[in-house]
Amino acid sequence: MSQSPEDSDRRAAAASAGFDRPLLLTPREDLLGYVGSLTGRAGLFLIAASSVLAVFLIFVFIAREAFLFFIQGETPAEIAEFLWNRVCEVFGSTAWYPEQDPAEYGMLALIAGSFYVTFGSVLVAVPLGLLTAVCLSDIFPFTLRQVAKPVVELLAAIPSVAYGFFAVMLVKPWLQETFGIPSGANVLNASLILAVMAVPTIVSVSEDALTAVGRPLREASYALGATRAETMVRVVIPAAHNGIIAAVILGMMRAVGETMVVWMAAGNAKQIPHPWWDLTESVRTMTATIAQEGMDTARDSMHFHSLFTIGLILLVFTFVLNTLSEFLLGRMKFRGAKP
Amino acid sequence: MNVRLRRIANRGFTGASVLSVVLLTAALLIILGPMLFKGTTAVFFHGTVEFRKVQLHEFSRGDPAALAKEIAATEKAREPIYRLLDEFRRGIDTGRLEGEARHVYRELGKQLKHRKGVGPEERIRIRRFFRGLRNTLIDAYECTDKDEARALLKEVLSHAQDERLAGTVGERLFRMARDYQELLETFDLGKREEYAAALDEVQQAVRNLFGPEAGKSKVGMPPEDRFGAHRMDMVRRYADDLLYAETWVEVEKGRPLVKKRIPREEQFAGTTLEPLFGLFRDNVDAMFRPRFTVYWQYFLDDAVPGHYFGGVGEEILGTLTVTALAIAFAFPLGVISAAYLVEVAGDNVVVRFIRMSINTLAGVPSIVFGLFGLVFFVMLIQALSGGAHKGECVLACALTVAVLVLPVIIRASEEAIRAVPNSYKEAALALGASRLRCFVTVQLPAALPGILTGVILSLSRAAGETAPFLFVGAAATTDPLWEYAAWDWPWQQVQMLSYGAYDVAMNDRIAGMVPHQQWGMVMTLIGLVLILNILAILVRSRVSRKLRGG
Numbered sequence: 001m002s003q004s005p006e007d008s009d010r011r012a013a014a015a016s017a018g019f020d021r022p023l024l025l026t027p028r029e030d031l032l033g034y035v036g037s038l039t040g041r042a043g044l045f046l047i048a049a050s051s052v053l054a055v056f057l058i059f060v061f062i063a064r065e066a067f068l069f070f071i072q073g074e075t076p077a078e079i080a081e082f083l084w085n086r087v088c089e090v091f092g093s094t095a096w097y098p099e100q101d102p103a104e105y106g107m108l109a110l111i112a113g114s115f116y117v118t119f120g121s122v123l124v125a126v127p128l129g130l131l132t133a134v135c136l137s138d139i140f141p142f143t144l145r146q147v148a149k150p151v152v153e154l155l156a157a158i159p160s161v162a163y164g165f166f167a168v169m170l171v172k173p174w175l176q177e178t179f180g181i182p183s184g185a186n187v188l189n190a191s192l193i194l195a196v197m198a199v200p201t202i203v204s205v206s207e208d209a210l211t212a213v214g215r216p217l218r219e220a221s222y223a224l225g226a227t228r229a230e231t232m233v234r235v236v237i238p239a240a241h242n243g244i245i246a247a248v249i250l251g252m253m254r255a256v257g258e259t260m261v262v263w264m265a266a267g268n269a270k271q272i273p274h275p276w277w278d279l280t281e282s283v284r285t286m287t288a289t290i291a292q293e294g295m296d297t298a299r300d301s302m303h304f305h306s307l308f309t310i311g312l313i314l315l316v317f318t319f320v321l322n323t324l325s326e327f328l329l330g331r332m333k334f335r336g337a338k339p
Numbered sequence: 340m341n342v343r344l345r346r347i348a349n350r351g352f353t354g355a356s357v358l359s360v361v362l363l364t365a366a367l368l369i370i371l372g373p374m375l376f377k378g379t380t381a382v383f384f385h386g387t388v389e390f391r392k393v394q395l396h397e398f399s400r401g402d403p404a405a406l407a408k409e410i411a412a413t414e415k416a417r418e419p420i421y422r423l424l425d426e427f428r429r430g431i432d433t434g435r436l437e438g439e440a441r442h443v444y445r446e447l448g449k450q451l452k453h454r455k456g457v458g459p460e461e462r463i464r465i466r467r468f469f470r471g472l473r474n475t476l477i478d479a480y481e482c483t484d485k486d487e488a489r490a491l492l493k494e495v496l497s498h499a500q501d502e503r504l505a506g507t508v509g510e511r512l513f514r515m516a517r518d519y520q521e522l523l524e525t526f527d528l529g530k531r532e533e534y535a536a537a538l539d540e541v542q543q544a545v546r547n548l549f550g551p552e553a554g555k556s557k558v559g560m561p562p563e564d565r566f567g568a569h570r571m572d573m574v575r576r577y578a579d580d581l582l583y584a585e586t587w588v589e590v591e592k593g594r595p596l597v598k599k600r601i602p603r604e605e606q607f608a609g610t611t612l613e614p615l616f617g618l619f620r621d622n623v624d625a626m627f628r629p630r631f632t633v634y635w636q637y638f639l640d641d642a643v644p645g646h647y648f649g650g651v652g653e654e655i656l657g658t659l660t661v662t663a664l665a666i667a668f669a670f671p672l673g674v675i676s677a678a679y680l681v682e683v684a685g686d687n688v689v690v691r692f693i694r695m696s697i698n699t700l701a702g703v704p705s706i707v708f709g710l711f712g713l714v715f716f717v718m719l720i721q722a723l724s725g726g727a728h729k730g731e732c733v734l735a736c737a738l739t740v741a742v743l744v745l746p747v748i749i750r751a752s753e754e755a756i757r758a759v760p761n762s763y764k765e766a767a768l769a770l771g772a773s774r775l776r777c778f779v780t781v782q783l784p785a786a787l788p789g790i791l792t793g794v795i796l797s798l799s800r801a802a803g804e805t806a807p808f809l810f811v812g813a814a815a816t817t818d819p820l821w822e823y824a825a826w827d828w829p830w831q832q833v834q835m836l837s838y839g840a841y842d843v844a845m846n847d848r849i850a851g852m853v854p855h856q857q858w859g860m861v862m863t864l865i866g867l868v869l870i871l872n873i874l875a876i877l878v879r880s881r882v883s884r885k886l887r888g889g
Contacts, residue, residue: 037774040775041683044675044679044683045679045683047672047676047679048675048676048679048680048684048693049693050672050676050745051676051693051697051700051745051746051749052692052693052696054696054742054745055696055700055703056696057711057715058700058707058711058742061711061715062710062711062714064714065710065714127359128359128362129359131356131358131359132356132359132360132363134356135356135359135360136360139353139356139357140360148360150876151360151363151367153872153876154367154371154869154872155366155367157796157803157869158371158803158865158868159802159803159804159805159837160705160803160804160805160806161803161805161838161840161841161861162370162374162803162861162864162865162868163370164841164844165840165841165844165857165861166373166374168845169844169857169858170373196370199363227345227346227348227349228349228353229348229351229352229353230345230348232352250702253702256704257702257703257704257705257706257707258705259704259705259706259805259806260805260806260841264841264844287704287706287806290706290709290710291706291806291809294709294710294713294809295809295810308714311706311707311710314704314707315707318703318704319699319702321702322698322699322702323699
């Protein structure tokens with residue numbers, strides 16, 4: 001068979017466009033391309049690992065500063081004794097006087113403060129958030145949902161300092177004047193505001209969980225004659241419990257880690273409310289302590305290191321909660337995948 | 340029965356769910372409403388002549404000639420107030436009167452020295468005699484009993500015709516005694532202490548209303564004292580101090596004290612000061628010349644320390660600079676990470692570890708980011724610059740918050756890239772494009788609006804954060820960034836809306852006197868964040884319409 005001139009022209013054109021290359025090359029044939037793609041992958045991996053690096057650096061640098069708070073002394077016996085005394089002091093005393101001589105670093109009141117506002121806010125935010133999620137997933141028609149979702153999103157978007165501002169300028173005087181509470185900056189105030197801030201997180205995560213339960217389970221329940229309330233409470237919510245617990249944990253994390261609102265609205269008093277159920281007492285949280293004292297503490301002083309210890313406690317606490325929530329959400333996804 | 344109960348329970352459940360949504364909506368309105376509404380009073384208000392003075396002197400805005408005319412008119416209207424005050428003060432302020440009497444005595448001594456025809460002994464005698472007179476007058480001033488004071492004054496005046504004092508400064512003493520005699524008839528001496536305290540309040544109120552008296556130097560005054568009430572709401576507040584006295588009275592034993600307002604006219608009844616209040620009330624417009632003002636430059640102007648007047652331009656610029664810089668750092672990292680996670684990585688331990696790290700990063704409390712920024716970025720900048728820079732600066736703020744928004748960008752980009760239909764990718768690959776080329780020219784453009792939504796949301800997150808900035812460069816008062824030379828600004832501390840909102844609400848004593856500035860600051864912050872969020876919602880709705888094939 002002789003080749004026509006057009007045929008060879010076409011071939012030449014195809015060769016110049018690179019179409020005559022085989023579709024798949026072995027590494028030996030295309031060394032440059034192979035190495036290029038490998039380095040490209042490695043580069044991408046390194047960039048993607050930047051978040052790992054960030055988390056690592058955060059842990060290392062916070063822990064390094066906190067380390068000096070616990071480890072002082074020459075001989076192992078000295079170090080051990082110092083460490084033991086420190087741990088006892090930090091978790092066994094409510095006296096936080098880091099600038100006095102001798103300084104006292106009892107963090108119990110601060111931890112209790114964080115606990116109070118977090119617990120108070122969760123108490124309000126969980127029913128509110130869960131009911132809203134139910135509303136969004138099962139009750140509202142599409143158009144109403146389109147209106148209600150942005151409301152929740154806007155609540156999440158408002159900066160925390162604006163919430164704090166609101167708490168100080170409006171809620172505080174309102175509590176004082178309407179209810180005659182001596183100081184409007186107290187657990188109640190901070191908890192209410194934190195609840196509003198935690199609701200969007202709870203709503204979005206638990207709504208996902210409720211939706212993930214799927215129609216068949218709901219339809220089966222309705223077919224058995226259950227009302228909507230019974231279906232939700234007895235069937236859907238129990239089926240979505242992993243996701244809902246994760247939602248509550250994430251909401252709690254938001255409240256524990258929040259700084260500005262509790263700094264501005266919780267009253268800044270280093271005490272455990274007395275009696276314990278009195279929510280109109282002022283407290284001071286761990287985050288607020290860091291914010292309050294971090295700005296004008298001499299670097300490398302013991303006080304400075306003690307603040308990093310608070311930071312480390314917060315970091316570890318949120319890390320544990322986060323891992324827990326992820327575990328629960330992972331289980332939810334695993335289950336959802338199964339028919 | 341059972342069915343009815345179940346139906347009621349069902350209704351109750353639905354009602355409670357709907358109620359919770361209504362509650363949330365109400366919370367949103369209650370929180371946003373006052374902040375946005377009260378915040379607008381920083382821009383729209385009735386400005387007085389003092390406001391125009393501020394604008395001219397501090398920002399070189401307005402017409403000097405017209406303002407001068409206005410100032411002259413208002414000063415004419417204010418003059419009687421000052422006159423009445425001065426007159427009344429003369430009777431109250433015995434310290435000043437006594438000082439004046441002593442001054443006259445000293446002047447007389449000097450005058451006698453240079454007088455011819457008076458021998459030293461004679462001089463001493465005259466001085467001694469005059470000292471007696473002076474002391475009697477001072478006694479009269481200090482006396483709280485009217486009759487006694489009258490008698491003392493009469494005694495002083497009985498020597499008025501003494502020829503030894505004729506033509507000397509000494510005659511002034513008699514004039515003072517005569518003035519005081521007239522004054523005595525107008526008010527109750529026993530109440531002098533009370534009047535003095537009230538007068539102080541009145542004077543302070545006048546000072547707050549009118550600013551420093553015309554013709555007095557303003558050099559060295561703090562900014563809040565340099566001008567009077569520059570807005571009508573401030574005028575109203577200070578006028579209230581001027582027109583009413585507030586006292587705490589015990590209504591019942593053991594109960595908290597109750598605030599009671601007494602009109603000043605009642606307080607100063609029968610004195611020469613009484614007409615002042617009516618005069619003020621009738622002439623507010625003439626004294627302040629209020630005019631509706633739209634102060635749009637509020638968003639551009641630099642404020643004086645304490646935000647007594649001026650705007651939030653500096654804070655806006657600081658916030659925008661820091662957030663833009665942060666996104667510039669986080670955006671490439673975030674998008675490339677997302678691309679790796681979606682396109683390249685499989686599901687192995689390393690990738691799961693990366694995902695866990697991203698989630699952990701998203702959960703780190705913001706204040707911990709602040710601590711981290713302090714010991715990492717601030718120290719790093721310090722060390723790298725060899726101590727030339729303080730470390731707490733714009734750059735440190737931007738880097739810290741870049742780490743904070745990194746997970747937000749990664750998650751949003753991941754979702755956006757995943758949402759691009761697989762057919763796009765398959766078509767591109769079938770046409771012979773390489774993986775890289777396919778991603779850059781096909782998948783990325785298709786995912787870009789979604790990525791953009793994430794970027795806008797993280798911008799709003801970064802703009803609203805406060806806690807991470809506390810230790811890494813936020814400041815309550817610094818010079819505005821625009822005043823630094825070309826590449827100096829990244830190394831400076833910076834004022835931001837978020838930290839500013841905290842500062843004016845909690846720390847700033849002066850800002851506490853001007854609530855519109857506090858609300859204005861927080862309104863600007865919320866406004867910025869809301870605009871960004873609405874933008875994101877719009878972009879997203881367009882994207883979802885497009886992906887649905889609209």
